[in-house]
Amino acid sequence: MSRELQLRIVSAIVMIAVVLAATWFGGLSFKLVAAGIGLLIYYEWSTITRLAESNIRANAFGWFSMAVISLNMLFGQAEFTVPLFAGLVVTAAIPAFLRRVNWWQPGGLLYAGLSTISLSAIRGEDSLGFVAMLFVFIVVWSTDILAYFVGRAIGGPKLAPKISPGKTWSGAIGGTVAGVIGGVLIAMAHFQDVGLWVAVVAFALSVASQIGDLFESFIKRRFGVKDSSRLIPGHGGVMDRVDGLVFACFAAFFLAIGSSAGGVGTVVSMGAFLFGL
Template sequence: MAPPLPDARKNELKLRILSALVLAPIVLAAIIAGRPYMELVMILSGLAMAWEWDRICGDQKFGAGGALTWATLIGVGVAVWFDRYDLALIAIGAATIMIYTIVRLNGKGRPGWASINVIVVGVPSVAAIWLRSDPEIGLRLTLWMVGAIWATDVGGYVFGRTIGGPKLAPRISPGKTWSGLGGAVLMAAAWGLGWSFWASAPQPWMIGMLAGVTAVVAQCGDLGVSFVKRRFGVKDASNLIPGHGGVLDRYDGLLTTAPAVGLFVYVTHGGMNLWG
């Protein structure tokens, strides 16, 4: 059993809840409304995450790599507006090489870390927008995915705090436990199952199972961001979101989940009709 939260942690938790109550409706409204609001939210979030990543990896300075990543993301936004997702991905690939070369020649910054910024931020943004753009399953699929990520966060926190136990990855994220991961999977699977019954999806148990797998994928994103922050001695990506840290801290699960779900839907030509 985990020890009770100190007053400082309780106050932080209250602030996290208040911030979530403000931000969650904005995200949901953008998803439901679709174009252009979904694109706008994802590109603006991407710009914020790119700024945070460049500062984390660049000794709290926003350098040439970050500026080039911003320019690329704006170009990606234009490409997806015209449904040219292929061009968006090509631009991300080309920008990765260009940023690495420029930062290396410039001699200021870390070219490897600076160049993968555009991949880490750009690919999930494109994937999320592409998933929502499907006229038949886009809305249901995106709501399912985002709900699974949120359920993962809630399940991981509640089970981890309540049960505690062995650490999942103590060198990367000392607060995460195996019980938290189990709770994340259970909560996400329960969400997927409940959602599928509500949406009258044809294969509810498969949807629930995929949501559980999504929880593991989302946790990989969480651990990935935690690794980068620990690598550079940073606690939070920024202080843009009170109680949560930065946008990267909130979108970490999406960084891995959106590309994974996008790849699944693409390979299976629409997700095997799972979402109706």
């Protein structure tokens, strides 16, 4: 076994242990992990897009905004987090719109901030939060792993050759099927009555996770970088590891908001929503 492979394995074990422990304990522990992920995503985004060089003031506002969101989520009133975040994103977007400059800074703030907020919302404070987060993990990991192996085994037409030449339609379909099966199985392990809704949600999250993977590939290709950073030994950066996860969380978060706003029903918690309870 090569030293690089050993490093990848050790790093993966440490990351999984930390994330699962924080997910189990919930509360402040998980919020700290969610805030850390968001802050590191913004760091990598601003580095990739060279915001620190091209727009120092905008980048400073981005850091200020991420700090405000993180602190409010950790120690403030949870109900103020989304309105506060929306106001900060709009504030960041106004100069970009008026001056017709690039949108990388407000885009990065939106991406990083939503990562923190959606992760925290899914885990929540209720007893379903742990199972809900496991559900998302299993869907994303199943999708990612099977997409790789099915794509290699079957091959076929490329999914997005200009963005990620290695991805195929067979891999995408295989990954989606695996994600749905994994999601349904984890739900069945915890609940007696698992309806079609769980499969629909797992499907949406699986597709979203693959879109997230392609999105990050597009960003890296646009700026000519291989990895988002070198923060994780043997794995590259945080964005490289959580691109699919955060997009799946985005999908769950907006499905819940859309359901509530559309009058389908009041979302008591993200866990209850994901499992149709």
